Ligand SMILES: Nc1nc2c(ncn2[C@@H]2O[C@H](COP(=O)(O)OP(=O)(O)OP(=O)(O)O)[C@@H](O)[C@H]2O)c(=O)[nH]1
């Protein structure tokens with residue numbers, strides 16, 4: 001059963017303008033880079049919306065080409081203030097509070113194409129125990145999720161070595177087993193191979209099949 005409109009999380013998902021997105025996959029994806037970025041974001045949002053603890057997803061993007069399919073998978077889309085990632089997340093959080101004032105608010109990276117709803121649920125349940133909490137990425141350097149309880153200021157510190165930044169700011173680090181798909185962000189071809197091994201969402205898998213010939217060293221492992 002989906003999360004109730006009042007108690008479930010509102011997740012804010014930032015999606016950069018496509019001309020600048022997924023540049024570390026440029027060589028691998030070639031002319032399909034923008035389409036791959038959209039596929040990854042759509043799979044991430046669709047999986048998040050399927051999580052029992054998620055009531056809604058707010059996507060922040062200034063790109064109409066990304067906005068259309070993301071709205072199609074069920075996201076509520078708002079424009080980007082064009083002042084960087086954390087400003088975009090704060091804009092999304094404002095909208096989240098407007099939509100559901102009593103709900104917890106989280107930021108979820110848009111590049112989690114292997115995301116499993118059943119792995120996101122324990123992360124959100126753990127986060128709800130603390131005023132602010134975060135989940136480090138698979139490399140233990142960045143962050144894939146940051147969230148706050150209702151009424152707690154939403155102060156995301158994404159970018160670069162954001163795990164350390166979130167720790168320094170007093171956010172509780174979530175440490176759980178069996179949640180690899182929530183930590184598996186995809187920035188490089190190696191990340192994409194790792195996500196493929198976990199199990200990609202359908203749009204990303206289709207794109208990987210389309211562009212497999214563009215990957216070096218024989219391409220990613222066969223699905
Ligand atoms: N709305 C919005 N999203 C952003 C912005 N900057 C980054 N993001 C998103 O934040 C996440 C992390 O961004 P980056 O790692 O900087 O960019 P990326 O497109 O994933 O990859 P690279 O181009 O290889 O750095 C991705 O989901 C981006 O779409 C921004 O200014 N606005």
Ligand SMILES: C=C(OP(=O)(O)O)C(=O)O
Nearest residue numbers: 142143158159160162187
């Ligand atoms: C922005 C971040 O991630 P990445 O650049 O690795 O996508 C982050 O982890 O804070």
